[in-house]
Amino acid sequence: MNPVNYLYLAALLFAIGATGVLIRRNAIVVFMCIELMLNACNLAFVAFSRLHGNLDGQIIAFFTMVVAAAEVVVGLAIIVSLFRSRHSASVDDASLMKL
Amino acid sequence: MTALAAYTTSTGEAFQFWVLGTVAVIGALCTILMKKAVHSALCLAGTMIILAVFYLANGAYFLGIVQIVVYTGAIMMLFLFVVMLVGVTAADSLKETIKGQRWLAAACGLGFAILLFAGIGNASLKDFNGLAKANEGGNVEGLASLIFTKYVFAFEITGALLITATVGAMVLTHRERTERAKTQRERAEERVREGKHLPPLPAPGVYARHNAVDIAGLLPDGTPSELTVNKTLRERGQIRDVSSEALDDLRALEQRSTDRLERPDLRRTDTGRNGDGDRAEETEEASK
Numbered sequence: 205m206n207p208v209n210y211l212y213l214a215a216l217l218f219a220i221g222a223t224g225v226l227i228r229r230n231a232i233v234v235f236m237c238i239e240l241m242l243n244a245c246n247l248a249f250v251a252f253s254r255l256h257g258n259l260d261g262q263i264i265a266f267f268t269m270v271v272a273a274a275e276v277v278v279g280l281a282i283i284v285s286l287f288r289s290r291h292s293a294s295v296d297d298a299s300l301m302k303l
Numbered sequence: 304m305t306a307l308a309a310y311t312t313s314t315g316e317a318f319q320f321w322v323l324g325t326v327a328v329i330g331a332l333c334t335i336l337m338k339k340a341v342h343s344a345l346c347l348a349g350t351m352i353i354l355a356v357f358y359l360a361n362g363a364y365f366l367g368i369v370q371i372v373v374y375t376g377a378i379m380m381l382f383l384f385v386v387m388l389v390g391v392t393a394a395d396s397l398k399e400t401i402k403g404q405r406w407l408a409a410a411c412g413l414g415f416a417i418l419l420f421a422g423i424g425n426a427s428l429k430d431f432n433g434l435a436k437a438n439e440g441g442n443v444e445g446l447a448s449l450i451f452t453k454y455v456f457a458f459e460i461t462g463a464l465l466i467t468a469t470v471g472a473m474v475l476t477h478r479e480r481t482e483r484a485k486t487q488r489e490r491a492e493e494r495v496r497e498g499k500h501l502p503p504l505p506a507p508g509v510y511a512r513h514n515a516v517d518i519a520g521l522l523p524d525g526t527p528s529e530l531t532v533n534k535t536l537r538e539r540g541q542i543r544d545v546s547s548e549a550l551d552d553l554r555a556l557e558q559r560s561t562d563r564l565e566r567p568d569l570r571r572t573d574t575g576r577n578g579d580g581d582r583a584e585e586t587e588e589a590s591k
Contacts, residue, residue, distance in 0.1 A: 212423060219413070229400075232386055236382060250366060253361070253437075254433060262363045269366075269373055274465055281472040
């Protein structure tokens with residue numbers, strides 16, 4: 205097996221995540237799909253790091269993880285405050301900027 | 304993994320890839336197809352753990368451990384907390400708001416996957432270098448020397464980003480209190496002045512078989528009283544209903560059990576008439 209297969213797996217996971225973002229309407233699940241896409245990117249970075257034989261890819265993956273952690277904190281805070289004001293976590297209900 | 308410019312990995316790694324890769328894809332599909340957010344979160348956690356194993360197999364030992372600690376340990380637990388806060392049983396409605404949107408989205412995803420696959424297939428990636436040389440002095444040491452030399456500026460900006468995210472989360476979830484909180488004494492006096500609900504609120508309902516907190520208590524005429532259920536559950540719409548249908552069922556069951564018990568053994572029905580609880584026991588015995 206060639207490590208390129210890891211890239212194919214990452215592409216597949218990324219496409220599944222993108223489909224989930226388009227299909228689902230629960231804001232939390234949409235957010236999870238975004239996490240899945242970020243993870244797929246990380247897998248591709250790690251596989252590239254191995255293909256090239258240097259650690260730069262792993263550094264980028266590490267930074268992606270940090271950014272993802274910050275993003276999750278802010279995103280979930282937004283979802284919680286949306287739920288507080290609209291009593292629903294559906295992205296369809298949040299069609300107006302202001303109540 | 305040790306040889307430089309190799310063409311294939313070991314058979315063990317190939318086996319691991321095909322088995323765990325299948326599970327990872329199934330987990331990802333379950334994440335987007337499960338109706339309840341909790342199930343989605345658990346499937347995603349499984350996929351992330353498998354990705355951590357793949358990182359380890361690819362020689363990224365530090366990232367593999369960080370993936371488990373940060374993603375499955377911290378981020379997924381944060382997700383589960385928010386799911387609990389928003390309501391566990393709040394399932395997605397399956398009604399489509401835009402007609403045919405689901406199939407169009409699936410087609411888009413498929414097209415996207417084909418595009419990515421074609422891109423990877425066209426690239427010439429036949430041989431690979433392996434990380435043996437880069438990991439010579441240890442994976443963590445290699446990463447550290449890169450982070451604190453070549454990427455030190457990005458690393459510092461990351462610190463600023465984390466601080467900003469922390470402050471942002473606090474600002475978003477913090478609610479300013481516009482008026483002074485009432486003391487217990489003031490609340491009690493207010494309740495007396497208003498004259499409604501002087502005693503504590505009634506307890507959630509118990510009718511023969513149910514004593515759960517999310518089932519409304521029954522008024523003397525048999526209608527459920529929403530007042531007996533916790534306010535949070537009421538707002539989420541999570542009240543389970545002892546509807547009139549279920550009550551009719553229960554009545555029919557009682558009727559049947561008394562009918563059946565009267566015929567074989569008259570003594571037992573006599574003792575069974577003492578109270579409701581006894582009669583319920585009799586019903587259970589009869590059903591056995």
